[in-house]
Amino acid sequence: MPVEMVDLDEARRELAEGVKLIDVREQNEWDEVHIEAAELVPQDELVARIDEIAPDTSERLLLHCRTDNRSANMAARLAELGYDNVGVVEGGIVAWENAGLPTKSDSGLTKAQRMRYSRHTLLSEVGVEGQLKLLNSKVLLLGAGGLGAPTALYLAAAGVGTIGIVDDDVVDESNLQRQVIHNTERVGIAKTTSARMTIEALNPDVEVIEHNTRLDSSNILELIEPYDVIVDGADNFPTRYLLNDASVRLRKPVISASILGFDGQISTFVPYEGPCYRCLYPVPPPPELAPSCGANGVLGVMAGVMGLLQANEVIKLVAGIGEPLVGRLLLYESLGTAFTELKVKRDPECPICGEHAPEIDESELGKFPDYELFCGAAAREETPAVV
Amino acid sequence: MATVKIPPVLRPRTGGEAEVSADGETVGAVLGALADAHPETREQLFGDDGSLNRYVNVYLNDEDVRVLEGLETAVGGSDTVVILPAMAGGR
Numbered sequence: 001m002p003v004e005m006v007d008l009d010e011a012r013r014e015l016a017e018g019v020k021l022i023d024v025r026e027q028n029e030w031d032e033v034h035i036e037a038a039e040l041v042p043q044d045e046l047v048a049r050i051d052e053i054a055p056d057t058s059e060r061l062l063l064h065c066r067t068d069n070r071s072a073n074m075a076a077r078l079a080e081l082g083y084d085n086v087g088v089v090e091g092g093i094v095a096w097e098n099a100g101l102p103t104k105s106d107s108g109l110t111k112a113q114r115m116r117y118s119r120h121t122l123l124s125e126v127g128v129e130g131q132l133k134l135l136n137s138k139v140l141l142l143g144a145g146g147l148g149a150p151t152a153l154y155l156a157a158a159g160v161g162t163i164g165i166v167d168d169d170v171v172d173e174s175n176l177q178r179q180v181i182h183n184t185e186r187v188g189i190a191k192t193t194s195a196r197m198t199i200e201a202l203n204p205d206v207e208v209i210e211h212n213t214r215l216d217s218s219n220i221l222e223l224i225e226p227y228d229v230i231v232d233g234a235d236n237f238p239t240r241y242l243l244n245d246a247s248v249r250l251r252k253p254v255i256s257a258s259i260l261g262f263d264g265q266i267s268t269f270v271p272y273e274g275p276c277y278r279c280l281y282p283v284p285p286p287p288e289l290a291p292s293c294g295a296n297g298v299l300g301v302m303a304g305v306m307g308l309l310q311a312n313e314v315i316k317l318v319a320g321i322g323e324p325l326v327g328r329l330l331l332y333e334s335l336g337t338a339f340t341e342l343k344v345k346r347d348p349e350c351p352i353c354g355e356h357a358p359e360i361d362e363s364e365l366g367k368f369p370d371y372e373l374f375c376g377a378a379a380r381e382e383t384p385a386v387v
Numbered sequence: 388m389a390t391v392k393i394p395p396v397l398r399p400r401t402g403g404e405a406e407v408s409a410d411g412e413t414v415g416a417v418l419g420a421l422a423d424a425h426p427e428t429r430e431q432l433f434g435d436d437g438s439l440n441r442y443v444n445v446y447l448n449d450e451d452v453r454v455l456e457g458l459e460t461a462v463g464g465s466d467t468v469v470i471l472p473a474m475a476g477g478r
Contacts, residue, residue, distance in 0.1 A: 146476075234475065235475060235476055236475050237473070237475045240475055258473075258474040258475055258476050259474070259476050260395055260396070260474050260476045261395045262395070263394070263395050263474070265471075265474060280444070280473075281442070281444070281473040282441055282442075283441045283442045284442060284473060284475075285396075285442040285443070285472045285473055286442070289396050289397075289431060289442070289472050290396075290472075290473070290474070290475055296476075298476065329471075331471075333405075336405075340392075340449075340469065341449060342446050342449050342450075342451070342469065342471070343446075343449050343450055343451065344451065345451065345454055
């Protein structure tokens with residue numbers, strides 16, 4: 001028996017007469033938006049509950065879903081059970097909303113946001129709740145370069161509400177092979193400004209905060225304090241150690257990745273829950289073992305892969321889903337398309353997060369006792385960044 | 388023979404090889420065999436006193452040898468030894 005499709009005008013007429021309307025979508029979809037007169041009965045529950053909803057198989061019922069696929073399937077199922085007076089609202093709640101008919105939302109998302117983030121909210125792991133967390137989150141990107149550019153683009157698209165970007169560089173033609181947030185017309189302008197322009201065009205929900213400066217021990221605590229998650233795409237060891245020490249102190253999670261040539265590595269450092277950067281790398285390597293991307297080259301696509309793995313970690317931390325890379329270091333070799341996962345444990349002797357790490361007095365904050373010792377040599381040897 | 392994975396920054400010192408087979412019953416012996424075969428890697432791996440340089444992480448399969456027995460950690464023929472220096476590039 002063919003399923004009876006009911007157009008919006010007819011559906012409204014029947015609803016006014018008191019006909020029951022059953023929404024066969026899932027709870028998270030209902031929370032996002034629903035028709036006030038409808039009753040939610042997810043499709044998996046409908047057959048089991050139909051006796052209670054409509055004891056009389058000849059009762060007139062209307063079904064709807066997001067479009068009309070699920071509801072048409074369920075109407076056919078009900079027909080098999082003898083329910084021969086079931087109509088399906090053509091086009092579902094999407095058509096209903098597009099026609100400007102009234103809906104109700106428990107979500108806190110605007111209509112535009114519900115459309116924009118629908119592919120997120122359809123995921124039960126994210127849902128409206130996860131999307132609201134993203135919209136309320138503040139993420140700081142260290143660098144709008146090879147890693148920061150793709151990370152920023154996808155976090156902006158995902159609706160991270162506040163994105164801070166620290167970078168004191170300007171867009172150079174040699175950046176454009178991988179730093180996809182910039183473009184040819186922007187050569188010569190500040191990277192933070194270029195990134196803000198791209199993000200604002202992509203998603204008006206995102207507020208971009210430009211930090212057109214270089215991180216140092218005098219500004220780092222103040223800079224990172226307002227943010228929930230820090231994404232490390234720095235190009236040198238002193239900054240990486242400095243960020244680690246400050247983020248452990250302020251208990252800020254850091255998504256750390258680095259790239260060189262065809263290889264990348266990434267880990268997520270959540271202070272005191274897992275190891276910190278110094279637990280993994282107690283001392284930086286000598287300069288000859290730490291070439292920069294400028295001197296050595298880097299495959300642009302590989303930078304994109306690693307930057308998006310960072311963005312993925314951010315989303316998981318903010319939404320509170322999945323298994324972040326805490327205590328794990330993931331290596332990616334793009335030539336072999338191979339991933340290697342290594343375990344990283346907290347070092348009880350770590351000078352920053354270890355059991356015997358010294359308590360630092362308020363007045364000493366930002367000075368980081370052994371920072372010069374560990375990083376002074378590398379900093380002095382560092383060649384000017386060719387980025 | 389264990390497999391030793393060579394990081395990109397050391398590959399110029401192994402003739403470009405990303406993986407090298409090396410014999411030895413301990414991590415120290417395997418790395419020693421690597422250094423014998425590719426002498427330019429020795430100064431990067433070991434300090435003057437023969438201990439592993441602190442800036443070089445070495446893993447037996449997926450476990451840091453620092454939490455195992457260090458250079459004395461036993462190595463089987465099917466094991467992989469991963470050499471991993473920190474990388475800083477992000478731009």
